[in-house]
Amino acid sequence: MRRAGWVAGAAAAVLLAAAAVTSAVAGDAGDDGAARPPAAGSADAGFARDMAVHHQQAVEMSYLVRDRTRDEEVRRLAYDIAQTQANQRGMLLGWLDLWELPKVSSDPPMTWMGMRADTSRGDGALMPGMATDAEMDRLAALRGKAAEVFYLQLMTDHHRGGVHMAEGCAAQCAVAAEKRLAQGMVDGQRAEIALMAELLAERGARPRR
Template sequence: MTQAQAGWIAGAAAAVLVAAGAITYAVASDGEAAEVPAAESADAGFARDMAVHHQQAVEMSYIVRDRTDDEEVRRLAYDIAQTQANQRGMLLGWLDLWGLPKVSAKPPMSWMGMGDAPSEGDGSLMPGMATDDEMAKLGELNGKAAEIYFLRLMTDHHKGGIHMAEGCVERCTVKVEKDLAQGMVDAQQSEIDLMADMLAERGAKAR
C-alpha cells in the first residue's frame, strides 16, 4: 500500500466515524431509537446488504485511483469512496444503535424477496456487484483501459445499488434510513449519467 493510499483510507475511516456518530444522534433525537426494527426487517437487511455493497465500491475506487493518472476519473473515484464510506458508517451505526447483528444467516437480499436467487459462487453477491475475476482484472489494467473498465463496473454497481435503495424506500420503516436510501437513488443516478458521458469521451459505452 502506498503512503498516499494509506492516507486516503485513513481519511475515509475518520469520515465514517464522524458520520456514524452524527446519524446515531439523528436517529435518537427523532425518537426512532425506541422503535428498534426486527433483525430480519427491511431496515436491518438494507443496512447489512448495502454496507457490503458500498464496501466493494470503495475498494474499486481505491484500485482505479492507482491505475490511472486521469484527474477526472481519480476525482470521481475519490468522491465515490468518500461518499460510500460515509454512508457505510451510517448503516453500520444504525445496526449498532439497534443492537442488531451485522451479518445474517439468510442470503443477501432476502428482505427484498430475492434471497432464493441462485448464486454463481463467483463473488458477485448482489445485483451490480463485480465478480472476483472482474475485481482482479481491474487491478491489472492501466490508463485508459482501467478507466473504461472501472466506469463500466461502477455503472453496473450503481444500477444494482439503486435497485436495492428503491427497495428500502418502499419497504423500510425508519424515516431517516428511507431518506438516506432516496438520496442514494438520486445521487447514483446522477453519477450514472456522468459516467455515460465519461465513457463516450473515451469512445466506449456501458455494458
C-alpha cells in the first residue's frame, strides 16, 4: 500500500503541475509582445508529437496487463500509468491544436533530438523504449505472474526511453510550460522505474537491461 500510494501521489503531482501551467503554453512572445507559437520543426512540436505516440503505447500496455492479472499492486501501478499518460497525451495533442500545428510530421520520429528513428523496421518500435509489435502480442497472450513480469520489464524499458525524450525537451524546448511538464515526466517515471525494479525482484526477475 505504501508503494502504491507513492506512485499515485507522484502521478497526481505531475498532473496537478501540468494542469496549473496549461493556460500559459501558447508560446513565446515576439518583439511586438504578441504570443508566437513554436514552429512545426521545433523541439516543442517534435516532443509533443513523439511523446503523444510514446504515451499511447504505455496506455495500451497498462490496460493489457490490468486485464491479465489479479495482483492488486501491479493493477494499481498500471492504472496510475495509464491515467497519467493518457492525461499528458491529451495535453500534448491539445497544445499542437493550440499552436495550429499538425499532429503527424513528414520528418522521422526523434528528428527534433538530432536522432533518426529507423522507421523501415516495421516492428512498431518507433522511438527509444517502445515495445515491438511482437512484444505487444506476447504481453496480450500472457496471464498472471508471467504477464506481470513481462509488463514490468517492458514498461521499465519504455520509461527509460521516455525519460531520455523528456530530458531532451527539458533541455531544448522553448515553451516554459512544456519544459516543466517534461521535467515532471522525468521525475515521475524515474520513481516508477525504481518501484518496478522492486516489484520485479519480488517476482524473482529483474529489468532486461
